[in-house]
Amino acid sequence: MATMKNESLKPMETMTNMPNKGAWTAEEDRKLAEVIAIHGARRWKTVAAKAALNRCGKSCRLRWLNYLRPNIKRGNISDQEEDLILRLHKLLGNRWSLIAGRLPGRTDNEIKNYWNSHLSKKIKQKGKQTGVSAKEDHRVEK
DNA sequence: AACAGTCTCAACCGCATGGAG
DNA sequence: ACTCCATGCGGTTGAGACTGT
The missing domain is CATH 1.10.10.60 (Homeodomain-like)
Known part of the structure; x- marks a missing residue:
């Protein structure tokens, strides 16, 4: 881009x-x-x-x-990666650099963008179904 | 084809933190 | 203990691409 x-x-x-x-x-x-x-x-x-x-x-x-940086993966985030991001986010909250550290070749910025454009919507939809908001779901104290 | 609305993602901004002096 | 500076991080912005009408 x-x-x-x-x-x-x-x-x-x-x-x-x-x-x-x-x-x-x-x-x-x-x-x-x-x-x-x-x-x-x-x-x-x-x-x-x-x-x-x-x-x-x-x-x-x-x-x-x-x-x-060398070894940067670009483009399509796989299902496994997406699943890992979801689980790590649940665990760590918006600690993008920590999450990125668990995903070789992915950057915190990329994961943050992916979250904001894809996953947060998914969570919201799920939340609507279960009555849990995405915000509440990933709140974490510093 | 033209326009409007939405999405994507690179880049910027401001604040927090840590180390050096 | 304090200040200053460099770095790291997360939130936000904005331009271009894409999609629907």
Whole structure:
């Protein structure tokens, strides 16, 4: 998805020294991966500076973790994975990073998105049938 | 074909936490 | 003990894709 919006980088943003916002370009991805290969995936402020992307360390980290990292599974979440997510969510609540840790190749962002767009609806429907709301179901104290 | 409504997902934001000094 | 800074996390947003009318 990110790549298909790449061409639409607003001219204003490229002209100013404002930090880049919006979708990453293939070129940015390449630079980021290159810097991480040399310096490692830590000290994100340094990585951002070395890559000279006009992106903050936070953005670089997120991009790496959710998209560029090796061994990332993309697309279809299997029935087993879905079942695991449901069970872990019941156990842990909205602790997406913990849940993601149990699903090799999946990112917390992906699981969070999947939950919000698919599973929360399923739960709601179930809740309507059983009288238990999705919210009540996964509340957890920090 | 055109439009409106809905869905999906990458990316951003703000806050919390932890470590260094 | 305190402050500052970097990092991590979860919630939210928004643009494009998709679907229905």
